Amino acid sequence: MKIHSDYIPLTQAQIAAAQHTDIAEYLQSRGEKLKREGAHFIWKAHDSCVITGYKWYQNSTGKHGAAVAFVQHFFGMSFPQAVLELIHGKQISLELSKPHPPQKPPKAEALPVAFALPPSAPDHRRLFAYLTQTRCISPDIVSDFLLDKLIYQDTSGNIVFVCYDKNGLVRAAHRRGTNTAHRYRGFVSGGDFTCGFSYVCETADTLYVFEAPIDLMSYISLHRHEPWHRSCYLSLGGLSDEALHRFLKEYPNIREIVFCLDNDAAQPENWGQIAAQKYVRHYGKKYTTRINTPHLKDWNAVLCAAGKEVAPRCQAVR
Known part of the structure; x- marks a missing residue:
């Protein structure tokens, strides 16, 4: 089934692949700096933004979602532009709607990290x-x-x-x-x-x-x-x-x-x-x-x- 948005033909498989893009890898491909915090990444350009796999949460605004919404929110792209950006679409052609080989399953979400308070210093x-x-x-x-x-x-x-x-x-x-x-x-x-x-x-x-x-x-x-x-x-x-x-x-x-x-x-x-x-x-x-x-x-x-x-x-x- 195809979904048409702004006259750009996109398939459900393409949208799913874009939604499950690893956001940290995407940002690093753009030269952005990240800091790892356990299972999460902090984006240095927006240090209230916590990234885990294809999901993100911005503490300063409460906004959150998957990879497509991330690109829309931070880079000002429309939905179809964000999808093409994440699947590296360079041009729009009829080939986009042709059958594709089976997509690799999205990366498994990281297992929850056991919570523990950091060790205390001998003084304050x-x-x-x-x-x-x-x-x-x-x-x-x-x-x-x-x-x-x-x-x-x-x-x-x-x-x-x-x-x-x-x-x-x-x-x-x-x-x-x-x-x-x-x-x-x-x-x-x-x-x-x-x-x-x-x-x-x-x-x-x-x-x-x-x-x-x-x-x-x-x-x-x-x-x-x-x-x-x-x-x-x-x-x-x-x-x-x-x-x-x-x-x-x-x-x-x-x-x-x-x-x-x-x-x-x-x-x-x-x-x-x-x-x-x-x-x-x-x-x-x-x-x-x-x-x-x-x-x-x-x-x-x-x-x-x-x-x-x-x-x-x-x-x-x-």
């Missing part, structure tokens, strides 16, 4: 210096999060943000580098990233939602003289609401959601505020919802700007 000096001096986060907040085992420093000097479920089991973890000259952030392989990084008050009815763990800690630092312990705080690890959906199922006591997402006003698309408005409409059907927008790019930028006079070493880093 680099973590403490980075969060308090570079990121301006209150030392008291950092100490609280360390004592609650929400964060720690691994043996590579990275900060590990630990994600717990309702039962106190570790389900996932994020890592952030402390070397400002070499930016690094990523997921610990094998984790369940429907489980976000959170600070939980079991009796709270209000939840504050952020894109990143550092913004969560920054917001708490800005409100550290208030009874912040009486609320819940959740980092989505991007803009997908999967972690929020899970959190609300696990904590049915939540009645109000405050979306504190980034303010990307300087960008062509203000994705953080677009997502906030979408989620207010969606979750507003069941919860009281509101948007708390930072007047700068994000809550860490707000914190660093507020702390410059008393902490001149603080400098906003993204």
Whole structure:
């Protein structure tokens, strides 16, 4: 059976072959740089994009799919152009619709990687210096999060943000580098990233939602003289609401959601505020919802700007 799109004849076999193209191999053929993270690859040009075989997920926007959608999204091609790109179609001819030899079956998906937290360093000096001096986060907040085992420093000097479920089991973890000259952030392989990084008050009815763990800690630092312990705080690890959906199922006591997402006003698309408005409409059907927008790019930028006079070493880093 043929499918016609934009007057380009494509067969189901061609579309299937394109959809199951290994995205990492395709990007490498274009000269793009990738970094392996366990069974996944991180595309350096878009470091929020996680690639596994023919599938991809962009944490900053929540967009995902197979190989054809990847080429359409990142390279601006139409569906038929993306298919021809992935099967290396150089020209359109009637031969495209002729029977082809049996296609090789798509590569088997990688087996799930066993999840384990990275080993802990003997001390947390680099973590403490980075969060308090570079990121301006209150030392008291950092100490609280360390004592609650929400964060720690691994043996590579990275900060590990630990994600717990309702039962106190570790389900996932994020890592952030402390070397400002070499930016690094990523997921610990094998984790369940429907489980976000959170600070939980079991009796709270209000939840504050952020894109990143550092913004969560920054917001708490800005409100550290208030009874912040009486609320819940959740980092989505991007803009997908999967972690929020899970959190609300696990904590049915939540009645109000405050979306504190980034303010990307300087960008062509203000994705953080677009997502906030979408989620207010969606979750507003069941919860009281509101948007708390930072007047700068994000809550860490707000914190660093507020702390410059008393902490001149603080400098906003993204």
